[in-house]
Amino acid sequence: MDIGQRLKAVRQQAKLSQRELAKRSGVTNGFISQVEKNQVSPSIGSLKKLLDGLPMSLAEFFADTEDSGHPVVYRADVQPELGSGNISYRLVGSGFVGRTIGMMRETMAVGADTGPEPLSHAGQECGVVIRGRLRLFVDQEQYELGPGDGYYFDSTRPHRFVSIGEEALEMISANTPPSF
Template sequence: MDIGNRLKTVRQQAQLSQRELAKRSGVTNGFISQVEKNQVSPSIGSLKRLLDGLPMSLAEFFAEAEDNSNPVVYRAEEQPELGSGDISYRLIGGGFPGRAIGLLRETMPPGADTGPELLSHAGQECGVVLRGRLRLTVGGQEFELGPGDGYYFDSTQPHRFISIGDQPLELVSANTPPSF
């Protein structure tokens, strides 16, 4: 997907200038210009901030033109890649109308993590490790999880995910309300 052209299209459909979207999103209009020209690739966090200024969810941004039927099956090749860098987030059901759950298939190579700043947002999230090992920090507590282990927590608690061990981490996670 051409993120720059897609951002420009949705910004123009919302009848916003780059400057107005920048003001609403807390970024510079120069950054928006670079993204729209595909000179920089925004992180998920930066793209989410831009879309919050429209307002539009990440799922709506990445959804392709839909027909009038609600899909039931989302083949692997139809799951948009929302990640950047080492972390892969594949969204399942992104185009489903009125979607109330964010469902992701995540892959992280050994040593990858969600960053030094702990994440925190409204809602709840849960998941299960399919392969590899996960170090999960939630509200100041650290946990190590392996295949078959799961987690469930209030997303307002600061949290962080780190892939530990010598093989890639694969997990399936869900959050509500959907953050992607």
């Protein structure tokens, strides 16, 4: 998916100028211009901020607007990339209309971190480490997980993920309601 092109299309569909969306989102219109021209790849947090100004959820943004059916299989090459830099999020089921679960195949390079600001949103999330090691922060606690270990928590609790160890972290995660 071309994120810049998609953002421009949904902004124009909402009849908003870059300047108006910038005001609503709390970002600069220069940033929106760079995203729409694919000069920068927004972080998930930045993209969510932009979409909040429309308003539109990440799930709606990444939904396949041309296919309103319900495919059963989502091959690796049709799973949209939602991450950037050292973190890859591949969304499974992006084209499923009315999706109530957000399921992702995640890869984090050694040392990659979801950021200094903890994440927090409505719902619940869970996951299983496939390869590598994860340091998971939830509230004031931290946990170290390896292959086969899983987690499950209320997503309103502040949380953060860090890839530790000597190889990239791979995991499968899910959240509900879908935040992507």
